Amino acid sequence: MNKPIQVTRSSMPDFEEYTEEIKDLWESHWLTNMGAKHKQFEATLLKYLNIPNITLFTNGHLALECTIAALNLTGEVITTPFTFASTTHAIVRNGLEPVFCDINSDDYTIDVDKLESLITDKTCAIVPVHVYGNICNVKEIERIARKYDLKIIYDAAHAFGVTVDGVSIANFGDASMFSFHATKVFNTIEGGAVVYKGEKLAEILYDIKNFGITGPESVEYVGGNAKMNEFQAAMGICNLRHIDGEIEKRKAVVERYVERLGSIKGIKLVRPQTGVNSNYAYFPVVFDGYKLNRDEISEKLKAENIFARKYFYPLTSSFECYKGRFDVEKTPIAKYIAERVLTLPLYADLALEDVDRICDIILNYNRASNESNLEAAASLSRI
Ligand SMILES: *Cc1c(COP(=O)(O)O)cnc(C)c1O
Numbered sequence: 001m002n003k004p005i006q007v008t009r010s011s012m013p014d015f016e017e018y019t020e021e022i023k024d025l026w027e028s029h030w031l032t033n034m035g036a037k038h039k040q041f042e043a044t045l046l047k048y049l050n051i052p053n054i055t056l057f058t059n060g061h062l063a064l065e066c067t068i069a070a071l072n073l074t075g076e077v078i079t080t081p082f083t084f085a086s087t088t089h090a091i092v093r094n095g096l097e098p099v100f101c102d103i104n105s106d107d108y109t110i111d112v113d114k115l116e117s118l119i120t121d122k123t124c125a126i127v128p129v130h131v132y133g134n135i136c137n138v139k140e141i142e143r144i145a146r147k148y149d150l151k152i153i154y155d156a157a158h159a160f161g162v163t164v165d166g167v168s169i170a171n172f173g174d175a176s177m178f179s180f181h182a183t184k185v186f187n188t189i190e191g192g193a194v195v196y197k198g199e200k201l202a203e204i205l206y207d208i209k210n211f212g213i214t215g216p217e218s219v220e221y222v223g224g225n226a227k228m229n230e231f232q233a234a235m236g237i238c239n240l241r242h243i244d245g246e247i248e249k250r251k252a253v254v255e256r257y258v259e260r261l262g263s264i265k266g267i268k269l270v271r272p273q274t275g276v277n278s279n280y281a282y283f284p285v286v287f288d289g290y291k292l293n294r295d296e297i298s299e300k301l302k303a304e305n306i307f308a309r310k311y312f313y314p315l316t317s318s319f320e321c322y323k324g325r326f327d328v329e330k331t332p333i334a335k336y337i338a339e340r341v342l343t344l345p346l347y348a349d350l351a352l353e354d355v356d357r358i359c360d361i362i363l364n365y366n367r368a369s370n371e372s373n374l375e376a377a378a379s380l381s382r383i
Pocket of ligand 1: 060061083086155158180
């Protein structure tokens, strides 16, 4: 049996590079609470993302949860159910009501044509998701939000490093959250960040992630603890040095997949978006009318020690914890895609031979190649 291939594999710097980076910590004994590594990492990220403000967090989820809290919202938030648990939970854990908008069937982001009809006098914000690194229709979302005076908080967990017409995706909406989880394109082991325009949010976020402490003897907010520590920041400093190369390697993997699966009937891939420089975060494949369905393909791969993921399935609106609360029939496209999508293994160091092997299994070439081997053997015996 071949060695297992997981859906992803964390990018890591060389061992020596990381140990060199953390050496200072044995001198300073400053392990967390916005130390030197934290400051350095913040500065390099600001430059890389070309944005004015950033606040680092211990993970992406708390970054999103704290941002929603910092904006002091009440009422309803329009979002999509075709996402990771985090997006919906962050809204609900802030005492807000998620209102689910359907996705579009081209790139699986929020369907801006359906968004406006869901706005009520209780709507306070929109939390769209840049799914798989596909970019939402940021211009149209901006227009609608302006018209109704709504906040926009992007779940950009999948979109680190993506640019649109040369502009970093970090520049849209009131705020965007990135996840630096081990499974993401860019990681700090666990980690996350929020980027935003207003200086005011900077102060609040800084306090909220540190118990609401605003001075040695003053606590102004009911904050929590969501600080990024120095070891995480050091990992980020190292990984950021290699990010462009990592994305290039992912691109080669994706190109091979597209070459092999791009023109197969019943297999639907996401078309590249115009003007968008992708980070190749995920490789979703929708099996719709193919000879095998999504679950069968998933099992076939598993039997060969290859672990694709049904990402995103189930929809967040159908989680047990939300039972009876939302109607999945109101987002029919999200439901349809969730039942048919499989994200295939994708990481920088995934060998192209492995991509071929995965594609062979999906395309059922095994049997074909056995047959051609038999044919070859038969023709040899004829000689
Ligand atoms: C990973 C992810 C998150 C949460 O980020 P963590 O860093 O794991 O907390 C939120 N939303 C989406 C869409 C994600 O994929």
